[in-house]
Amino acid sequence: MRRYAKGGLISLFISLLLLGGITVHAVTQVQCYGRLINYVGIVRGATQRLVKLELMDQPSDGLVEYLDGILADLSGEGGEYGLPNPKDAAYRRELEELKGMWVQVKDHIEAYRAGAEDSGPLLTMSERYFEQANDTVFAAEAYTTHQSKTLLAACAVMLGIMLATWLFIFWAASKKLLLLESTNQRLSDLAQRDPLTGAYQIDAFKEKAQTLLDRAGDERYAVVCTDFVDFKYINDMFGYAYGDEVLARYGEILRAGLRERELCGRVSADNFVLLLRYDRKEEVAARQREADRKITAYMRSSPGRQSLSTCCGICCVGDVVEKLGVGGLMDRAGFARKMVKTKTSPNYVYYNDSIRRKLWEEKDIESRMASALERREFVVYYQPKVDLRTGRIASSEALVRWKLSGGRVIPPDQFIPVFERKFMIGQLDQYVMEEVCRWLRGRLDAGESALPVSVNVSRLQFYDEGFVDRYVEIRDRFQIPPELLEIEFTESIVLDNAGLLLRTVNALKQAGFACSIDDFGKGYSSLSLLKDLPADTLKIDRFFFEDGTDEEREWAIIQGVVDLVHRFHIHTVAEGIETPEQVRRLREVGCDYVQGFVFYHPMTQEDYERELRRQEEAPAPSRCGKEQAPG
Template sequence: MKKKWQYALLGFFLGMALLVCSVFHSVYSTQSYGRLINYVGIVRGATQRLVKLELNNEPSDELITYLDDIQENLRDGEGKYDLILPDDEEYQECLGQLEDRWEELKEDIYTYRADHSEKEKLLRDSESYFKLANDTVFAAEAFSSDQIRNLLGMTIALIACIIVIWLFLFWSNIRKILNLESANKTLEDKAGRDILTNAYTVGRFKEVAQKLLDKNHDKKYAVFYVDFADFKYINDLFGYAWGDRILKEYANIIQKDMRSDEVFCRVNADNFVILRYYDSKKELLERQKEVDTRVTEYMRQSTEKHALSVCCGLCCVEDVIEDLKIEGLMDRANFARKTVKTGKFDKYRFYNESIRRKLYQEKSIESSMDTALEQKEFKVYYQPKVELSTNRVVCSEALVRWQKPDGTIISPADFIPVFEKNYTIPLLDRYVFEEVCRWLRHLLDTGREALPVSVNVSRLQFYNSDFVKAYAEIRDKYRIPEGLLEIEFTETILFDNWDVLSGIVEDLHKAGFSCSIDDFGKGYSSLSTIQNLNIDVLKIDAMFFPNITTKEKDRLLVEEIIKLVRQFGVVTVAEGIETMEQVEFLRSVNCDMIQGYVFYRPMPEAEYEELLYTLENRKEDIPVQERLETCLC
C-alpha cells in the first residue's frame, strides 16, 4: 500500500512538472502572439500608406521591401522580426490570401507608375487588401485569445494543483502532528497509570483532579480515601497473587462506576482515592457502598470465600473552610479514614469539625517536633519489670513522654503517629536511646547498680543500613557494658522483610544487644517465627489478659505460648498486668516477668532512680502484697 502511494505521488509530481513547463511555454508564446498581431497590423497600415504615397507620386521601394520582409517572416515563421507561425487554420488561410493579394497589389503599383490611368484599379485592390489584412489581424487576435484562455486554464489548473499539494502536505503534517500528539498522550497516559490496576498514579490523579475542580465550579465534589482492612493478612494467608487480583477487580468496579468529570487512582498497596461529584451526601454513600458490596460479593464467590472489609474517609469540598488544593482534600479524607480504620460497623466517615480539630492538633505537633527535640522536651519514663520467681525489679522499659515548657504532657498516642507519618520517628528513637545511655552512665559513674533497659525502635530503623552501627557507637560513647541494653521492636516488623530482619537481629547480637519482640499476638505471626528469628525476649500483648481468669481458652493459649517459647530459651514478659489474679496465674504457668500497673506505672527518671536506690538497700525479696502497698498506682 505504501509503494502504491509512492508511485501515485511520483506520477502526480511528473504531471505537475509537465504542466509547469506548458505554462511557462504558453507565457512565452503569449508574448510572441502580441508581436504577431502587431506586425500583421503594421502590414495593414503600411500597405495603405504605400498606396497613398504612390498616388501622391512619392514611390517608396524601401517600404515595399520592408513589407516583403514582414510577409516572408509571417509566412515562414523565421526572420529578423522573430514572428511565429501559429498552427491555426483560419489564420493560415487568411495569411495565404493576403500574400496573393500583396503580389497583385505590387503589380498594380508598378502598373500605376507606368500609367496613371490605372488609379481606380489600384484603389480597389488596395481596399480589398485592407479588408483581407483586417481579417488576418482578427484571425491572429482570435488565435491569441484562445491561447490566452488555454494559458489561463493551465494557470488555474497549476494553482489548483499547488493548492492540492499544499493541502495534502498540510493534511499530512497535521495528521503526523495529531498522530504524534495522540502517541504522546497515550505514552503520557500509560506513564500515569498504575501497572497493576491501570488506575491513575497519585501524581497523574492530582493533575487531572485539580483541573476538574478548577473547571467545574458548578459541581459539588468529594474526595474518597479507601482502605481495605487487614489486607496484609489476606496477602499473607492467600498469597500476593490473590491480593493483586482483588485490587485489580476493585479498580475495575470503580472504573465502571466513574462518570464524566470523575477520576480515581491507586495511592499505594490497598489504598485508593476517588474524586466524585454529587447532589446529596446520601447519594455519595450509596455509590461507594455499592462499589464495596460488589467487591465483597466477588470475594464471597471466590474459592477462598474470605470476608473483606473496606473503610472509607470522605471529604466534601463544601465542608472545608480553607481554600484547599487536591492534596489538602486528600489529606483530610485520609484523616477521616483513619478514624474508622478499626471500625466494624461505621465504615464511612465524613471529614467534620471534630476531625478538623484533631488534624489541627496533629499539625501543631508536627510544627513543633524539631524544636522539642532540640530543647529536650521529650522525657524518658521507665516502667519496671518484675521477675516473678523473686518478686524483684530486674529491668525496665524506656518510654517517652512529651512535656511542654508549660508542664503540659502530650501522650505518645498523639505524637508517635505524627513522627511516624513524617518519617522522623528514627530521630526520636535515637534521642531516647541516647538519653537511656546517658542515665546508665550516670548510675555507673556514681557506683550505683544499673539494671538492663529495653528501648523501643520503630520499623523505619530497620530500613537504615547504619542502624546497628549507629546504636553501637552511641553505646560505646557512654561506655555502657554489654547486657544492659535490649532493643525492642513490634511484631508487625516481622512481615516487612524476613531476610533483612533476621540479619539485623544477628548484627544486634554480635554488637552486644539483646533483642525482644513487643506486642506479640496483635498480628499474625506464629511461634515458628519466634523459633527461627533467634530473639531473647517475647513480650505477650496485654490483649490476652483481661479475661485470663474467666476464659479457659485464653488461659490455655497463654500457657502454651509460654511453655513453647521457654523451650526455645526465650524469656517471657506479660504486658499490661493489672490484677493479682493475673499475677498468680502467670506465676503458675512459669511466666518469667510481669510489666504492668499491678506493680509499677511508668515513672520519670529521677523517680525510678529513687526506687532502685530503695530496692538496692533491701537485700531480701519483697512480698508482692508489700509491693502493691508501695507501688505508684
C-alpha cells in the first residue's frame, strides 16, 4: 500500500511538476502575448502620428525605421524587441494584411513628399491601416484569451496545492508587467521627442510644461526662448549635415543642463524653448550663458572653426501681470528675444515693463493697420539722390510714414516689422507704388519735370507669383513711362532664394522696370550673383562709411566695389552719407550718386516739389551739405 502511495505521490509529484511547467509556460506566454498586443498597438498609434507629421511637413524617417523594425519582429524575422510569433491562423492572416498595407502607406508617403499626390490618398490609406491595425490587435487578444483559458484550467487544478507557488508567479508576472508599462512610457516619451536634438517636440513640450506650471505651487519658473544669430549662414557655408551636428549637440547640451521638473523643447529649425526653475532671476541667464559657451566651444573646435552668437529671451512667470498659459509665456519670451535681434539689447534679455509696453504698442499697430490703409493714413516721403558729377538731384527714393489723425507720425521701424509679421507688407508696398504713380501722373499732366523714383519692395513680395503683373498694372493704369520707376529690394533676398530672385528680376526687367539692390554688403553672396543678376543700380550700405579702425582699408574696399560693378554697367549709390569729406572721397572713387543727410533728409511731397522747382530755377554746382531741404 505504501508502495502504491509512494508511486502515487511520485506520479502526483511528476504530474504537479508537469502541470507546474505548463502553468509557468502559460504565464510566460501570456506575458509575451501581452507585449505582442502592446507592440501592435504601438504600430497603430505611431503610424497615425507619422501621417500627422507628414501632413504637417515634418517628415520623420526615424519613425518609419522604428515601425519597420517592430513589424519585422512581429513577423518572426528577428529583431531587438524579442516579440513572440504565434502560429494562430487568424492572427497571422491579419498581420500579413497589416504588413501589406504598411507598404502602401509608405508608398503614399513617398508620393506625398515628392508632390505626386495630395494628402487625400494618404489620409484614406491611413484610415484603412488604422482599422486593419485594430483587427490585428483583436486577433492577438483572441489568441491570448484562448491561452489564458488553458492557464485558468491548470490553476483550478493546482490552486489548493500550489498556492504559494502561484503567489510567487503572480508577483513575478506583476514585476514584468510593471517593467512593460515602464517600457511603454519610455517609448511614448521617445515618440514625443525631436529625433535630431532629443528635445521635446513643441506640442509635447507645451503639454508637459503647462502641467508643471499648474502644479508649481511656490516654485518659480521661467520660459526661455533661444536661437542662433543667422543660423542659415552655417547651413549655407558648411552644409546641412554640419548644421544638424551643431543642433544635435546644442540639444544635448541643453538637456544635460536640465534639473528635476524642467523641460527642453524644439520649436523649429534652430529655435529652442526651455522651462527652468530658479531662486534668483539672474540664475536663468547664467545657466543659459554656460550652455551657449559650451556650444560655442564645440563650434570653434570643429573643422570650420566658425561660431555664431545666440539670442535669448527670458520670461519669468512672476514678471507677467496677466494670467497666461505656456503659449503666452513663450510669446513674451520670444518678444524679449527680438530685442537682441534688433541689436538694441545684449544677448540675454528679460521680459519687463518696457518690453511689455512695446508689445502693447505693436498690438495697437496690429489692430489699426488695416483700417489705416483704408483711411490712407500713410504718407509718402521722398529722399533725393544727388548726382556727384553735377551736384543736382537725379532721382529719389519713396519712403513711407504713418501719420495719425492727431498729427503724430509713427516711424517705419515701428510698423514695418508688424506688417511683415502679419503678411500685410505687400499691401503697404502697393499702396506706396500707387501713391508714387499718382504723384508722377499729376506732375506729367501739369507739364512739370518728373525725375525717376525708386520704390521699395519687401522680400515677401518676391514669393507672390502675381507681384510683377500687379506692379505693371499699377504703372500702366497711371500711364507712367517705365524709365521713371525703379524697383528697390534688399540683397538679403539672395540668402532666401537666389533662383527666385533671379527669375523675378528678369521678369521686372522684361516689364520695363529698372532694378536696384539695396543694403549691398550686409550679406556674403552678393558678388557671386552680380554676374547673373541684371540690376541697374547698387546701393552701398551705410556700414561701409561708419568710423572704423583702418579708414584707408575701408575706402580701398569701396573703390574695389565701385570699380567692379561699373564693369557690369551698374550705377552706384552711396547711402547714409553725412559729411562733406565722405562726399569728396566718393567723387574720387567714382561713385555715381549719393543719398544721405549731407544733402537731404527724407521730405514730404510738397517740400520735394519745392526743392525741384528751386533746382530748376537756380541751377547750382555740387553741394557740400551745408544746405538741407526741410524735413
